[in-house]
Amino acid sequence: MALINTQVKPFQATAYHAGKFVPVSEENFKGKWSVVVFYPADFTFVCPTELGDLAEHYAKFQKLGVEIYGVSTDTHFTHKAWHDTSETIAQVQYPLVGDPTATLARNFDVLIDDEGLALRGTFLIDPEGKIKLYEIHDNGIGRDANELIRKVQAAQYVASHPGEVCPAKWTPGAQTLTPSLDLVGKI
Template identity: 45%
Template sequence: MQEEKTENGNQLVKEEKTMSSTMVRQEMPKFTMDAYDAATGHFTTVSSDDYKGKWAVVCFYPADFTFVCPTEIAAMNAKYDEFQALNTEILAVSVDTKFSHKRFVETEPILKGLKLTMGADGNQEVSRAFGVLIEEEGVALRGRFLFNPDGICVAQEVQADSVGRNVNEFLRQVQAWQHATKTGEVCPAGWRPGKKTLPVNTDTEKMTGRVGDYITIEEILN
């Protein structure tokens, strides 16, 4: 809260407005930045407009030439064709320059054959807009955000730097979100394509308080 004085000396209390700490249900922040397209080996420019009308993953990592980061990038790349089959674009982002990205891809063996585009957030504005910038260190947390074709974030995962993320779990989430969006059904814990969903779009009243009549814990964990 802040206090302000009026012309006659009276004090008014001004309420500060703070943004939510989550990106979920918010629109993708507007951005434009330099990038390195590893598939072509050329520098390019990317912007939030490039992802309009598409499912999109924006994946932040702390830095090039580190240890956990290349394993995450390589894992996302290994599943690249599966994400593409789901019409889902991937953008990897760190605060490194596009020149650093190029050299990183060319020298790190685990990144051989990389197809991803790597955003260069040199002024740290994109990391800050997504809420993952560590201000005192000038690097981003491991933040991964999934946006639907309307540009709204439906899922996010943010971690500190010592533990890498699971690409298989994230791919599962993309599949689940696309299914839920298409059908109006909802996906229980651990849902994968072909497993049972919960048809709340047609049986809301019947299902209320009776989810166990539709699905068992064995089916959820299987």
């Protein structure tokens, strides 16, 4: 079943954020845009490059009203240890959510059952708690924060402009489309 436009399922987790352990639930996703980024494990190779890229672009996400949540099946204690020992992860200012029971990984359908790890899944959640976009990668393929920012901007535009859609490579200020009978076959 596709996850698009489904409500985030209820969960309870603990995150390492701003030097503290904090509770996180589906309620955190309501009232603002959220990006949930699943990655396989702390202390690995591609993962810190992705989390570091998101950290470098975090101010841009915040300006768009978006909170980021990094999630792996590690514990929040492991997230703290990684934050304390990695120069790259020390730059992360967004919550790193522990999912040792793999509840979140199952809820978002990214769990690799026989490994107990998550695939690289990126999910954009609207202020109502509904999944509006998701992309899942093989664990050897890293993601790009700039492309994610463009997708967030497109989703936010479509949400605030009913009846309009964003074509390929759309960026803020570019022309959108208004689907209609007159547009069929004209593109």
